[in-house]
Amino acid sequence: MQIDRKTRFLTREEAIYFGLLAAVIFLILPLALDSFRLNLFGKYLTYAFVAIGLVLCWGAGGILSLGQGVFFGLGGYAMAMFLKLEASTPEATAIQSTPGIPDFMDWNQITALPWWWEPFNSLAFSLIAVVIVPVAFAFIIGVAMFRRRVGGVYFAIITQAIAAILTILIIGQQGFTGGVNGITDLRTLKGWDIRTDEAKEILYFVNAVLLFACLFAAQYVRRSKLGRLLIAMRDQEDRVRFSGYDVASFKIFVFCLGAAFAGIGGAMFTLQVGFMSPTLVGIVPSIEMVIFAAVGGRLSILGAVYGTLLVNWAKTTLSESFPELWLLGLGALFIAVVMFFPNGLAGLWSEQVMPRLRKLFAGRGAGARPPAAPFPANSASAPDSPAAKAAAE
Amino acid sequence: MSIHQTSFVLSVEDLTVSFDGFKAVDGLTFYVEPNECRVMIGPNGAGKTTVLDLICGRTRATSGSVRFKDQELLSMREDQIVLAGVGRKFQTPSVYEDLSVFENLELSFPRGHGVFGSLFFRRDAEVKDRIQEIAETIFLADLLDEKAAFLSHGQKQWLEIGMLLIQDPELLMLDEPVAGMSVAERKKTAELLNRIIDHRSVIVIEHDMGFVEDIATRVTVLHQGKTLSEGKMDKVKNDPKVIEVYLGH
Numbered sequence: 001m002q003i004d005r006k007t008r009f010l011t012r013e014e015a016i017y018f019g020l021l022a023a024v025i026f027l028i029l030p031l032a033l034d035s036f037r038l039n040l041f042g043k044y045l046t047y048a049f050v051a052i053g054l055v056l057c058w059g060a061g062g063i064l065s066l067g068q069g070v071f072f073g074l075g076g077y078a079m080a081m082f083l084k085l086e087a088s089t090p091e092a093t094a095i096q097s098t099p100g101i102p103d104f105m106d107w108n109q110i111t112a113l114p115w116w117w118e119p120f121n122s123l124a125f126s127l128i129a130v131v132i133v134p135v136a137f138a139f140i141i142g143v144a145m146f147r148r149r150v151g152g153v154y155f156a157i158i159t160q161a162i163a164a165i166l167t168i169l170i171i172g173q174q175g176f177t178g179g180v181n182g183i184t185d186l187r188t189l190k191g192w193d194i195r196t197d198e199a200k201e202i203l204y205f206v207n208a209v210l211l212f213a214c215l216f217a218a219q220y221v222r223r224s225k226l227g228r229l230l231i232a233m234r235d236q237e238d239r240v241r242f243s244g245y246d247v248a249s250f251k252i253f254v255f256c257l258g259a260a261f262a263g264i265g266g267a268m269f270t271l272q273v274g275f276m277s278p279t280l281v282g283i284v285p286s287i288e289m290v291i292f293a294a295v296g297g298r299l300s301i302l303g304a305v306y307g308t309l310l311v312n313w314a315k316t317t318l319s320e321s322f323p324e325l326w327l328l329g330l331g332a333l334f335i336a337v338v339m340f341f342p343n344g345l346a347g348l349w350s351e352q353v354m355p356r357l358r359k360l361f362a363g364r365g366a367g368a369r370p371p372a373a374p375f376p377a378n379s380a381s382a383p384d385s386p387a388a389k390a391a392a393e
Numbered sequence: 394m395s396i397h398q399t400s401f402v403l404s405v406e407d408l409t410v411s412f413d414g415f416k417a418v419d420g421l422t423f424y425v426e427p428n429e430c431r432v433m434i435g436p437n438g439a440g441k442t443t444v445l446d447l448i449c450g451r452t453r454a455t456s457g458s459v460r461f462k463d464q465e466l467l468s469m470r471e472d473q474i475v476l477a478g479v480g481r482k483f484q485t486p487s488v489y490e491d492l493s494v495f496e497n498l499e500l501s502f503p504r505g506h507g508v509f510g511s512l513f514f515r516r517d518a519e520v521k522d523r524i525q526e527i528a529e530t531i532f533l534a535d536l537l538d539e540k541a542a543f544l545s546h547g548q549k550q551w552l553e554i555g556m557l558l559i560q561d562p563e564l565l566m567l568d569e570p571v572a573g574m575s576v577a578e579r580k581k582t583a584e585l586l587n588r589i590i591d592h593r594s595v596i597v598i599e600h601d602m603g604f605v606e607d608i609a610t611r612v613t614v615l616h617q618g619k620t621l622s623e624g625k626m627d628k629v630k631n632d633p634k635v636i637e638v639y640l641g642h
Contacts, residue, residue: 225505225514228496232489239487242449243501243556244475245511253508 009223017302018215025208035197042204042272044312045211047072049265051293051304052211052218053258058290059298060227061254062234063151067159068262068289070166071134073281075263077170077177078133080276081117082126083186083194103185108175117176123190130267131260138259142252149248151237160283167282182277186270194271207268211305214261218301221257230254291330294337297346307345402427402564402594403448408457410447417443419618420457425564430595432605435615436639441598442484444615445566448596449481450474461564476506480562484569484598486549490542494533494552497541498524501556523559530588531555532581547578551585558589565590567597571604583607602640614639 010018029041050068057063090099096106101113119125141162145155170177178184186194193199221227233240233247241247270276279285288311296307311333319326341348403425410418418440425431433441446452448459450471459466466474475481489497502523505514528534531551536544541552550570557565570586571579579601586597586608599605605612605626612629614621616639622632629635 221512224512225499225516226508226511228492229500229511231491232497232500235489235491236487238451239483239489239553239556240500241471242451242475242481242483244472244503244506244560246470246472246506249508250511 009219014219021215021302021305022212025211026205030201030204035200038204039200039272040316041309041313042200042207043269044309045204045207045305046265046269046272047289047292047312048211048305048308049214049268050258050262050289051296051308052214052301053261054290054293055298055301055304056218056221056230056254057258058293059300060222060234061230061251063251063255064153064156064290065159065255065258065286066156066283066290067161067163067286068258069281069283069286070159070163071138071259071262072266072269072285072289073166073170073276073278074134074137074266075130076266076270076276076280077183078120078126078129078263079267079270080183080186081120082123083189083270084183085113085117085121086189087185087187102178102183104178104181104183105175110175114176127267130263134259134263134266135256138256139252142255143248146248146251146255160286163281163283163286167278170278170281178277180278182275182279184275184277186274189271195274200272203268203272207272210264210268214264215301215305217257218261221254222301226250226253288330291334291337293344295333295344297344297349299343300346303344303346303349310345400427401425402429402462403596404458404460405444405448406458406460408444408447408459409455410443410452411455416618418447418454421615421618421620423613423620423623425594425596427594428590428592430590430597430608430610432597432599432609432612433615434599434602434605434612434639435621438617439615440618441615442568443618445481445568445596445598448474449479449566451481472506475560475562476503478563480557480560480565482553482557482565482567482570484572486546486553488541488544488549488552488556491540493538493540494528494544495524495537497552498527498555498559501559503560527555527559530558531585547574547582550574550578550582554582554585554589563593565593565595567595569598569600571599571601579604 025045030038033041050072053071054065054068057065084102088100088102093099093101093103093106096103098106098111101110105113120129141159145151145158150158170182171180173179188194194203229240229245229250233250237247266276266280269280292308292311293304294307295311296305297303311330315326315330318329337344343351401424405424406422408418408421409416421440421444423431433444435441443452447454448461448466450466450469454467457467461474461477461479464477466477466479469477489500492500499516499520502520504520505511524537525534528537531554533544533548533552533555536548541549544552550573554567554570567586571582574582583604586595590608597605597608609626611624612626613623614629614632614635621638622629622635630640
């Protein structure tokens with residue numbers, strides 16, 4: 001029965017798409033790329049965490065946040081603080097006037113570790129903070145905005161302002177945060193050198209596993225009644241409210257979930273790239289992340305991953321050869337997406353490519369099945385794998 | 394304060410709302426009894442929809458009191474009012490166009506209304522049976538898998554009525570349920586409403602006088618935010634004030 005099919009965790013079609021993405025990330029990329037390029041794709045995949053969160057918030061729930069970099073940054077900084085403290089042993093920092101504190105503190109005439117840095121000596125605390133700090137911050141923003149029924153473009157502007165404020169704060173508090181350089185020169189994780197090629201490969205796979213964990217979590221949410229409520233809220237917020245739902249708490253939940261994903265992505269960025277800086281927190285990266293989700297398809301969690309990979313791969317390739325053209329290209333891409341294919345690559349796949357493929361195979365008797373179920377999140381969950389595979393090669 | 398307060402389902406007393414000095418509803422008082430179907434009529438701008446908005450919490454009242462079974466609604470949040478047992482249908486059909494008819498009804502099923510309740514909500518036999526039952530009542534049993542966007546205007550109105558029925562509210566408020574319907578749809582809707590108002594209190598806003606006569610227990614005529622006349626249809630229909638401002642000669 002069709003009704004039953006829609007609550008299943010994965011339909012057969014979706015299982016195939018999940019499998020395809022897993023093949024791309026776990027097999028094709030590691031086999032096709034050298035260690036340097038693989039690390040680069042590992043970095044791109046950390047942005048995909050944010051894009052998945054944006055699919056839930058923006059695509060499903062209609063909440064456009066232009067400040068997801070904030071949560072990415074908070075997660076990344078939490079991780080970086082732990083790694084920095086581990087790298088700042090009294091022996092390693094013996095030449096400083098105050099040995100045993102991070103080098104940038106010493107440069108800024110700070111003579112003791114600030115109290116709020118202390119807990120980041122603990123790996124367990126830091127790992128929890130990677131998720132909890134972004135979630136707590138998102139919760140505060142969510143309560144302040146959604147309880148007052150701030151939404152739409154106002155919410156987008158305010159989140160953007162928060163991204164700007166946090167960047168300014170981080171840069172301004174150089175002695176505590178490393179300022180505009182960020183937290184750099186990270187070396188080991190519990191004694192394990194994260195800078196070697198081997199470590200980077202392992203981290204790539206850790207990242208990939210975490211990404212799939214987030215994808216499955218997002219898929220579960222979309223399949224639950226909460227997922228359908230998000231779509232309902234996007235279209236008829238009042239009807240949801242007058243059906244007995246406290247709309248604000250659902251928005252807060254999905255915003256916090258997106259923040260948790262972003263925080264994990266940020267921490268994995270720090271581990272794989274070896275630093276965290278305000279350039280990943282501010283307005284530009286936050287908007288770029290929205291573009292990743294938009295290009296991939298804002299209704300499709302898998303599409304968002306492909307979109308992230310594709311845009312970043314294009315960015316790297318283009319800016320290697322034509323550095324000044326990249327920003328123009330990005331702008332043109334975003335305009336093209338908005339004007340010509342609002343559901344991104346995933347939309348192109350499910351609306352253009354799949355129907356044609358079906359027609360092609362329709363001759364074969366049983367192939368005459370009706371088009372995909374009209375559930376929007378369902379019909380758009382098809383990734384544009386040919387393009388992404390092209391990107392991989 | 395009325396002595397009979399507890400016997401009423403809804404007691405609206407001295408309800409006033411002022412928008413920048415303009416009193417859209419001005420000292421309105423009325424009571425709804427159990428199983429009563431109260432119809433509100435009145436010229437455009439009389440404040441009919443505003444009264445419903447005030448009861449369900451969409452608009453905040455300036456002063457007065459709205460009591461529903463001894464609960465003061467004016468201090469409650471919209472979703473709490475709904476869960477207390479007050480359902481509201483909007484004037485324009487408000488259904489979730491991107492979801493199927495089944496899913497539209499499911500979201501109104503009175504269970505799992507919290508964040509985690511809805512995250513772990515199970516679509517069990519009880520839910521399916523109830524949705525099937527409601528779908529038959531609202532003539533949409535064959536269209537459960539249809540996307541709501543593809544329904545006709547009349548079918549969307551029925552779907553929204555169905556979404557309210559599945560909540561099983563004690564007080565149902567309908568804002569122009571037959572507006573924009575064809576004659577055949579209108580007849581079917583009247584039949585539907587007659588069936589569902591049986592064991593609950595209903596407040597209906599409607600302009601179609603034939604339809605009003607069909608369903609009303611009592612009628613309240615609003616004019617400029619105040620009660621112009623109230624009582625049985627026959628009495629109201631022959632009230633010279635009502636004829637003057639609303640029905641015409």
